Amino acid sequence: MVMAVSFERYGRLYYLDPGEFRPRVGEKVLVPTDDGPEVAECVWAPQYVTEDVGGLPLCAGIATATDLDRDEQNRQRRADARVIAKRTIREHDLPMKVVGIDFVDRRPDIDQLVIVYFSAPHRVDFRELVRDLARALRARIELRQVGARDEARLQGGIGPCGRDLCCATFLKDFEPVSVRMAKDQDLPLNPLKISGACGRLMCCLKYEHPLYQEFNAKAPALGTAVETPAGDGVVVGHNVPSDTVVVRLAASGRRCACSRADVCSPRQQYEASGTTTPDAAPVVPEAKAPVPEAPAAPEAAPAEPTESREERRARKPRRRRRLHHDDEGETAQ
DSSP states (O other), rough: EEEEESSSSSOEEEEEOOOTTOTTTTTTEEEETTTTTTEEEEEEEOOOOOSOSSSOOOOEEEEOHHHHHHHHHHHHHHHHHHHHHHHHHHHTOOEEEEEEEEEEEOOOOSOEEEEEEEEEEOOOOOOHHHHHHHHHTSEEEEEEEHHHHHHHHHHBBBBTTSOOEEEEEESSOOOOOOOHHHHHTTTOHHHHHHHHBTTSBOGGTTSHHHHHHHHHHHHTTTOEEEEEEEEEEEEEEEEEETTTEEEEEETTTTTEEHHHHHHHOOOHHHHTTTTTTTTTTOOOOOOOOOOOOOEEEEOOOOOOOOOOOOHHHHHHHHHHHHHHHHHHHHHHO
């Protein structure tokens, strides 16, 4: 069985093995972490799955009233530590931005630990800042610098699509994204339209890129002459999500959407390989250059006497027999 929990409302989901516990949706449970059991909310009740999923952490049980009080106190401590950290950073005049605060109080080697996540344009000397924060918070302090994408994941937010950020909900690792992916999908190369909340290229450009690569490899290119059920035409557009090709018909000039399978036969691609522009004329085979005539021979000496009529009459039957034999051969073919 598998269940899903979240530490924050609308936050990332973590999957657990419920073991002997059967929590309901909205109930608080204990999740094992590196710093000890933490309280999380059950957002997906235990269910049987078709495949055997192994290696999941085991649920530590249902959260008690003591666990809920401790979790509420830690939330208040994190809020107070955030205010103190921001004020101390302003006093030291450091180019740092506090992204998140984590409070740990169940590690056996320390009493209390406050982890401050911050972002900065370059490396920062925060040795004096650590001493002042430790004195103000009365706890051990750790400062961790994060990048732009990690900053968006920790803070959360709404993406251009109107939904919660992928990195803050379900993405575990950041995969490399390039401008080439936007070009393959015919997206505008305006940075304001293809950048996410972190200022980097949107992670969702990676989702459908393999589909576009497969479509572009098999579909006829723009300007290719194709045959469709509605008649001959020229490809003027692609519609990858619907797996169709937009064709402008040669007879009427109107456009129609045809399935990729209707215009992608090898024979049609071979016949249309010579047309590369939408308005190109049909391919006409090149005419063979006329063979130059042989130069006229210079006037020669007087011709020999022509053959007599009897000799021509004797050669005529043989010529007729040869012609008759050729006709029979052509008829047989």
